[in-house]
Amino acid sequence: MSLNVGLAYNLKTHCPWARGEVEDEAADYDDPQTIREIAEALESGGHRTIHLPYDAGLLDALERFRPNVVFNLAEGWGDRNRESIVPAILEFLAIPYTGSDPLTLGAALDKHLAKKLVSEAGIPTARSFKVALSDSLPPGLCGLEFPMFVKPNAEGSSKGIRYSSKVRNTEELEAMVRWVHETYRTPALVEEYLPGREYSIGLLGNAHRLRTLPIVAVRPGKDVPRVALGDDPASEFIYSYEPKSTNMEAPECPAVMPRNLAQRIEELALAVWDVFECRDVARVDFKLGRDGEPYFLEINPLPSLSREWSFLALEARAAGIDYSELILTILDEALIRCGLAADLDAGRWASWRAALRSSPRIAGSGN
Structure with missing residues (x-):
C-alpha cells in the first residue's frame, strides 16, 4: 500500500524564537540528516513523503497536500503545550497521524504532572x-x-x-x-536525588502487539569529567546536556543487569504506558534509588528517532530490527490503529514478529 505520508518536524536550524543565550535552546529538535533518514525509510516502504516543517506555512501545506497520514516528529514552540499543537491541528483537519494524542503529549511533557499521575497509579517516583x-x-x-x-x-x-x-x-x-x-x-x-544508575526502555505497538524493547543502561564514557560522576562513578553519572551534546555517554544495550530488575523495569514501563494511554511508540526512563529499586523519571511519547544517536534506534538494533523497519513499524501501527492497514506488507510484519520473539528483553502486554 503506497501512501502520501506527511513528515512533520522541527529543525534545529530553524528557531525564529531563539534568543541565542543558551547552548541547548534547540536540543529537542531534529537535524536535517535525521529528517532525511526518516524520509528515506518511509520511501523504502513504497510511500511518498511530503515535508511539513513546523513554521507559518504548516497549515497551508496541510490543506494543499492533504497527506493520507502524517508521521509526527514536531516538538512545536512554546512551553508545556508545544508538543500537542501539531496533533491538535491534525485532529481538527481529520488527518491521521503517528504517535500519541495531544492530551498524552501535554501531560507527559509537564514532568511534575506526569509524576503525580504515575504516583497515583502506584508507580514509584522520587x-x-x-x-x-x-x-x-x-x-x-x-x-x-x-x-x-x-x-x-x-x-x-x-x-x-x-x-x-x-x-x-x-x-x-x-x-x-x-x-x-x-x-x-x-x-x-x-x-x-536518586543516586543509582539510569535506564531507558522503548515501547512499540498497540493493544496485543505492544512490546518492550531491550533496555538501555545510561553509562559515562571514558572522557566524562569527575564532576558528572558524583561520589560513586559506577552509578552516579549525571546524564546532563554536557556529556549528551559531546557524545561522552556510552549507552549499553541490552543492559547487563539482573533479570528480576529487567522484569521490574518492563512491568513499570508497561504500567506507565497505560497511565498515559500512549500510542504506537514511547520511551520511559527510570533511575535506581538507594534501595536499588527503579523509580520513574519521565515518559517521552515523542522520542527522538535519530538513526545514530537515539535510544529507540539503539534498542531496535539490539532486538534485530533495522532502522527502516523501525520507522515503517511505527507508521504501520498508526495505520492499524486508524483502520487504514488492510493492505500492509505481510512480509515486513512477519519479520517484525520474528524479531520480537527472538529478543531477550521483550515482554508482552495484554491491554
Whole structure:
C-alpha cells in the first residue's frame, strides 16, 4: 500500500524564537540528516513523503497536500503545550497521524504532572515539588531531603540539566532554581536525588502487539569529567546536556543487569504506558534509588528517532530490527490503529514478529 505520508518536524536550524543565550535552546529538535533518514525509510516502504516543517506555512501545506497520514516528529514552540499543537491541528483537519494524542503529549511533557499521575497509579517516583516563575521555595521544602535535583519542568533532551543540577544545600537549590527560571523562562522541578544508575526502555505497538524493547543502561564514557560522576562513578553519572551534546555517554544495550530488575523495569514501563494511554511508540526512563529499586523519571511519547544517536534506534538494533523497519513499524501501527492497514506488507510484519520473539528483553502486554 503506497501512501502520501506527511513528515512533520522541527529543525534545529530553524528557531525564529531563539534568543541565542543558551547552548541547548534547540536540543529537542531534529537535524536535517535525521529528517532525511526518516524520509528515506518511509520511501523504502513504497510511500511518498511530503515535508511539513513546523513554521507559518504548516497549515497551508496541510490543506494543499492533504497527506493520507502524517508521521509526527514536531516538538512545536512554546512551553508545556508545544508538543500537542501539531496533533491538535491534525485532529481538527481529520488527518491521521503517528504517535500519541495531544492530551498524552501535554501531560507527559509537564514532568511534575506526569509524576503525580504515575504516583497515583502506584508507580514509584522520587518526591518532588514545582517552583513556578513567580514563586519562591515552599516552606520546609515540602519535606524533601538533600541532595536534590533541579531541572526545567517541561523540557526534554536533557535541556536545562547541568552538572550543577545536583544540589546539596538551600543556597545551591535557590541558585539553581533561579538559573532555570531566568534561563528558560519556565517553572523548575525539584526532586529528591536518586543516586543509582539510569535506564531507558522503548515501547512499540498497540493493544496485543505492544512490546518492550531491550533496555538501555545510561553509562559515562571514558572522557566524562569527575564532576558528572558524583561520589560513586559506577552509578552516579549525571546524564546532563554536557556529556549528551559531546557524545561522552556510552549507552549499553541490552543492559547487563539482573533479570528480576529487567522484569521490574518492563512491568513499570508497561504500567506507565497505560497511565498515559500512549500510542504506537514511547520511551520511559527510570533511575535506581538507594534501595536499588527503579523509580520513574519521565515518559517521552515523542522520542527522538535519530538513526545514530537515539535510544529507540539503539534498542531496535539490539532486538534485530533495522532502522527502516523501525520507522515503517511505527507508521504501520498508526495505520492499524486508524483502520487504514488492510493492505500492509505481510512480509515486513512477519519479520517484525520474528524479531520480537527472538529478543531477550521483550515482554508482552495484554491491554
